Amino acid sequence: PPYLNSLAQGAGKLWFGTAADIPGTAEQTDPDYLRILENPGNFGEITPANIMKFMYTEPEQNVFNFTGGDYLLDLAERYGMRVRCHNLVWVSQLSPWVTDVNWTAEALTAVMKNHIQTLITHWGDRCYSWDVVNEALASDGNFSSSIWYDTIGPEYFFLAYQFAQEAVEQTGKDIKLYYNDYGLENPGVKTTAAYNLVKELQSRRIKIDGVGLESHFEVGATPSLAQQVAAKQGFLDLGIDVAITELDVRFTSAPYYTASGEATQAQNYYDSVASCIEVGRGCIGITVWDFDDAYSWVPSAFAGQGGADIYNDTLQRKPAFYAIGEAI
Numbered sequence: 589p590p591y592l593n594s595l596a597q598g599a600g601k602l603w604f605g606t607a608a609d610i611p612g613t614a615e616q617t618d619p620d621y622l623r624i625l626e627n628p629g630n631f632g633e634i635t636p637a638n639i640m641k642f643m644y645t646e647p648e649q650n651v652f653n654f655t656g657g658d659y660l661l662d663l664a665e666r667y668g669m670r671v672r673c674h675n676l677v678w679v680s681q682l683s684p685w686v687t688d689v690n691w692t693a694e695a696l697t698a699v700m701k702n703h704i705q706t707l708i709t710h711w712g713d714r715c716y717s718w719d720v721v722n723e724a725l726a727s728d729g730n731f732s733s734s735i736w737y738d739t740i741g742p743e744y745f746f747l748a749y750q751f752a753q754e755a756v757e758q759t760g761k762d763i764k765l766y767y768n769d770y771g772l773e774n775p776g777v778k779t780t781a782a783y784n785l786v787k788e789l790q791s792r793r794i795k796i797d798g799v800g801l802e803s804h805f806e807v808g809a810t811p812s813l814a815q816q817v818a819a820k821q822g823f824l825d826l827g828i829d830v831a832i833t834e835l836d837v838r839f840t841s842a843p844y845y846t847a848s849g850e851a852t853q854a855q856n857y858y859d860s861v862a863s864c865i866e867v868g869r870g871c872i873g874i875t876v877w878d879f880d881d882a883y884s885w886v887p888s889a890f891a892g893q894g895g896a897d898i899y900n901d902t903l904q905r906k907p908a909f910y911a912i913g914e915a916i
């Protein structure tokens with residue numbers, strides 16, 4: 589079989605990576621899963637699916653837990669893989685001590701600053717990048733409701749990057765700062781809004797190095813190759829990088845393993861990966877949101893949906909796997 593990360597490295601220094609939901613899960617001790625994960629020919633990057641999120645890293649106010657993140661970083665470093673650290677400021681997976689309090693804007697801004705700066709400082713450049721703000725935008729291009737937006741207002745977004753930049757500068761290391769969201773994979777209202785957020789950061793001289801296009805797709809309903817190229821090119825034209833950060837292509841209903849369904853899914857994966865290759869060096873990596881159907885987040889997030897990954901639930905490679913090899 590093709591070694592997808594080896595191919596990606598050869599194709600122009602991009603990485604092929606995966607999310608991994610470890611430690612604290614069944615896959616942490618699944619030898620068959622780990623045999624695939626722990627092979628740099630397969631993956632050059634890992635994104636922690638959960639363990640660096642707010643509820644795990646700051647379970648009580650100003651009481652930080654780095655144990656899980658350290659485990660993931662140790663694993664990645666053992667195999668020479670980079671880590672996209674994920675994430676600092678998001679609406680979901682917050683600790684109850686954050687969500688169950690009526691904060692003043694000033695007090696919540698201090699909470700946000702402390703969280704951002706403590707994590708960036710602790711892990712330093714063991715993190716290739718940080719997703720500073722995750723999923724800030726609604727489909728109409730306005731900021732979504734979240735405790736951050738509702739309490740602090742739109743300035744929360746710019747403050748988050750300002751705080752992150754301060755911490756990065758303190759470390760003296762090269763740590764990339766990203767915005768990460770879904771729905772930015774094709775041109776449209778939300779994608780334009782993301783361009784405008786990047787431009788606003790740039791006009792304020794605040795650090796922004798790239799945008800992550802999550803790319804959670806449905807089989808047979810993905811943006812075209814041309815649309816995916818155009819959306820990425822729009823970000824590159826702003827002088828920043830893009831990455832495909834959470835690629836999966838789910839079936840919205842069973843069966844998940846028919847020949848025709850898998851052929852369509854393979855074409856969908858192909859188009860997304862090909863769009864990254866086509867825009868050239870500024871698209872710096874492709875990460876799938878875990879690689880096998882048994883450990884995919886999809887069935888628990890979308891009732892009745894599944895089959896989204898490039899290996900099936902018995903870790904056999906699907907046509908999508910080979911299509912990626914073709915695209916790279």
Ligand code: XIL
Pocket residue numbers: 609637638722802834885
């Ligand atoms: C998901 C995880 O995969 C799940 O295990 C968890 O229950 C919910 O979050 N967009 C993101 C990711 O940026 O952090 C989400 O990860 C998937 C959607």
